Amino acid sequence: MVADQLIYKGSSYSIYGLQVDGVCLVLDFMDDIPEKESIRLKALFKRFSNAGQIINKEQFNYLGDKLFEFKVNQRRIICAYDIYRRHVLIVTHGFTKKQQKTPKKEIDRALELLDRYYNSNRLN
Secondary structure (H helix, E strand, O other), X not given: OEEEEEEEEOOOOXXXXXXXXXXXXXXXXXXXXXXXXXXXXXXXXXHHHHHOOOOOOOOEEEEEOOXXXXXXXXXXXXXXXXXXXXXXXXXXXXXXXXXXXXXXXHHHHHHHHHHHHHXXXXXX
């Protein structure tokens, strides 16, 4: 089952991270990266939550398939707007990007996690 966990609530948006088997994938990822980068990602969450957008494509970028990514150096966190709740952004998971383009397997993983999340929550 895939659930969600509130990560940040701002004046414009709330950001929820996906939990798989009780573990929030994004928070787990952020615990494993250098603290400086984790702090910068949290700052981006805060800015997005309060402003409702981040215009700088070096920090927040559209990937296609209704997916976006928060970016700090090579660290990426994929997200999507919740299709059922207004003003909610779902962050799926994080990864370290090692090539020019976001790997298709990371996009596929995000889409699969979102699908599992929506199916789990529709049944509850």
